[in-house]
Amino acid sequence: DAGVTQSPTHLIKTRGQQVTLRCSPKSGHDTVSWYQQALGQGPQFIFQYYEEEERQRGNFPDRFSGHQFPNYSSELNVNALLLGDSALYLCASSGTGSSGNTIYFGEGSWLTVV
Amino acid sequence: ELKVEQNPLFLSMQEGKNYTIYCNYSTTSDRLYWYRQDPGKSLESLFVLLSNGAVKQEGRLMASLDTKARLSTLHITAAVHDLSATYFCAVERVRDDKIIFGKGTRLHILP
Numbered sequence: 636d637a638g639v640t641q642s643p644t645h646l647i648k649t650r651g652q653q654v655t656l657r658c659s660p661k662s663g664h665d666t667v668s669w670y671q672q673a674l675g676q677g678p679q680f681i682f683q684y685y686e687e688e689e690r691q692r693g694n695f696p697d698r699f700s701g702h703q704f705p706n707y708s709s710e711l712n713v714n715a716l717l718l719g720d721s722a723l724y725l726c727a728s729s730g731t732g733s734s735g736n737t738i739y740f741g742e743g744s745w746l747t748v749v
Numbered sequence: 750e751l752k753v754e755q756n757p758l759f760l761s762m763q764e765g766k767n768y769t770i771y772c773n774y775s776t777t778s779d780r781l782y783w784y785r786q787d788p789g790k791s792l793e794s795l796f797v798l799l800s801n802g803a804v805k806q807e808g809r810l811m812a813s814l815d816t817k818a819r820l821s822t823l824h825i826t827a828a829v830h831d832l833s834a835t836y837f838c839a840v841e842r843v844r845d846d847k848i849i850f851g852k853g854t855r856l857h858i859l860p
Binding site for chain 1: 782784790791792794837839841847848849850851852853
């Protein structure tokens with residue numbers, strides 16, 4: 636049973652460019668959340684998707700957008716990249732109606748903006 | 750607004766010693782998580798605590814939850830070098846559908 640998978644694992648972008656990160660949730664999970672973890676910091680909640688809609692959003696600008704597909708996979712898009720967007724982007728999946736004992740995190744996508 | 754505070758943020762200790770990491774949170778929560786993160790790696794789930802008085806143990810790590818005090822602790826017994834990592838406490842309120850993390854505790858265990 637595959638866990639949460641993310642791609643790409645590492646990428647380098649230039650300021651002003653756009654990036655798309657992808658996430659496939661754990662089998663049986665229908666809810667996907669995205670987090671940004673800057674170096675030396677704890678993960679910060681970006682947003683959550685359920686039933687193809689954004690259900691909850693953290694304190695991130697509109698440059699950060701997302702999408703969820705019918706198969707529950709999700710994308711995170713960041714436009715007009717800034718140097719400060721360099722971070723580890725984590726995807727987490729969970730299932731509605733579950734006991735909620737564990738939220739599963741992917742291995743993350745390391746984004747470097749130069 | 751839900752806030753999570755961990756202390757200490759940095760901890761250097763010798764092998765064989767015991768120590769405790771504290772996690773305080775500002776409002777009622779439904780679930781409390783402890784994660785481990787090694788440098789350059791993602792988060793590894795250690796414990797999920799759901800109710801007041803919950804205690805879970807895995808090897809040299811034991812986590813507990815006091816919902817009345819809004820406090821969770823992660824206790825390390827007879828530390829070994831392999832436990833060196835950053836430990837995060839995170840709190841979830843089901844109605845908010847998101848997890849709020851603390852800043853993490855960087856634990857360095859000297860051999």
